[in-house]
């Protein structure tokens with residue numbers, strides 16, 4: 001029967017070509033959207049690698065002030081540490097977690113060169129962000145001996161640079177010495193892909209390391225925030241002080257990812273509804289046109305359910321034609337590795353898109369095929 | 385073979401009620417070739433549809449091979465139509481998007497016949513009606529007589545005992561009509577029971593028995 005339906009649809013391919021193109025286009029759009037969603041879901045399931053609750057980022061700008069900047073930054077850090085509400089303070093560059101700024105550099109070990117996110121932080125960074133260090137330790141100021149700057153790398157960077165080699169104590173990129181390895185570090189939030197990251201011990205006199213990450217005790221409120229801002233302003237006159245909660249910054253980062261996806265989802269739904277309505281109309285029309293055939297098939301031994309199944313089967317065959325063409329296109333993405341997305345993600349996206357297409361065409365065919373089954377064979381044969 | 389008792393068929397629409405068949409009692413014996421005649425609209429097609437289990441009578445009983453079929457489910461009726469009855473229609477009812485061979489195979493699709501034997505049976509049936517050289521053609525490429533021969537091949541491919549033909553020569557000129565009639569007679573000689581509706585007295589004369597209908601009532 002399946003071969004029969006294939007023949008029937010194949011011989012009518014000209015009349016069905018528009019439908020096939022529509023289903024194919026829907027599949028391609030769905031495939032794109034599904035890929036986007038699968039990539040993000042996969043990323044989301046990778047642990048973030050650090051804690052952000054009760055962590056505030058205090059951005060300091062010296063503005064016109066040019067005298068003793070590094071020294072002032074150090075004093076601010078000490079002042080912050082003195083508050084009883086503050087558990088830990090870390091000083092780092094402006095690329096704090098969930099911020100929009102980012103720094104990356106190429107780094108090399110034994111001819112293996114990778115691009116990694118770089119963070120200049122101090123010895124309190126791991127403590128402030130609850131980062132565990134499974135291998136080695138988080139750098140201390142005391143690690144900075146000789147010409148090498150101590151660095152901590154994340155697991156991803158370790159795998160790409162060292163593969164199975166032990167990275168501890170190794171020199172990378174001429175001036176960095178690895179003292180520890182942490183797991184993930186996804187600075188831009190859960191939807192970010194897990195990328196290589198390198199943390200270097202910032203020099204105390206670096207004036208550009210001007211952001212304080214403070215971890216406050218749970219329950220610390222905006223009154224304390226106001227107090228901190230006031231105190232700092234009094235210490236470093238003319239500077240601007242800006243406090244952001246990491247929880248809020250994380251939400252902003254998520255929205256940056258989610259909003260385009262939601263818009264794409266809405267646009268895609270409209271497209272699919274359109275295609276579905278078109279399909280529904282075409283099916284209704286074709287069944288009205290094929291009453292004679294339906295009567296004949298009943299006379300030759302088809303049951304009412306058999307007629308219903310035939311019409312659903314036909315639309316599945318049609319969808320399969322369209323999907324086969326779609327597969328030819330979709331398969332190019334993993335084959336040519338167009339984007340930096342792994343093949344498993346594409347395959348999952350293809351399966352999801354196919355499932356949705358089959359689901360939609362089945363829904364569209366359900367009612368017309370029921371109508372077809374209800375046609376009285378004697379009446380239908382009588383009409384022609 | 386086919387036994388009809390007190391058959392009545394009423395078509396009801398919102399405005400009118402048509403009594404298409406009125407108290408029909410009929411007995412078609414095995415191996416008979418029966419023709420049905422009567423003016424247009426007198427209920428011939430309705431009668432054939434009732435015999436072919438395509439239409440349910442409003443009253444009365446239908447027996448096929450001694451079995452009353454009134455309580456049968458849709459599935460059981462479909463099986464009986466498929467295995468015991470072959471239909472031929474005035475307007476051929478071929479599926480234009482399928483080749484001649486594929487058209488003839490259709491009844492076998494509704495039983496579990498494998499692809500290979502299915503094709504063989506269909507080819508045999510086409511050979512019987514002399515269309516072996518038209519298997520890959522599409523219905524549009526055939527003459528009326530050829531189309532009706534394809535329809536006959538389709539009706540006999542499943543070896544039914546009964547052939548119901550509703551004006552099989554109605555759309556054909558007399559030469560082609562005669563050709564069809566000859567094939568039907570051959571099938572009858574080979575043992576098929578045939579009931580044929582016709583407008584043509586000459587055709588009717590070539591059958592064993594003639595039933596005349598008038599306004600839904602049997603007059604002879």
Ligand SMILES: Nc1ncnc2c1ncn2[C@@H]1O[C@H](COP(=O)(O)OP(=O)(O)O)[C@@H](O)[C@H]1O
Nearest residue numbers: 379395402404423424425426427428429430431
């Ligand atoms: N499905 C139907 N609904 C309503 N009336 C019908 C239907 N089928 C047939 N009839 C009516 O029943 C009568 C007999 O029809 P039919 O058996 O087709 O006549 P014939 O084949 O002898 O020309 C006609 O009056 C026709 O209009």
Ligand SMILES: [Mg+2]
Nearest residue numbers: 428429430550
């Ligand atoms: Mg008629």
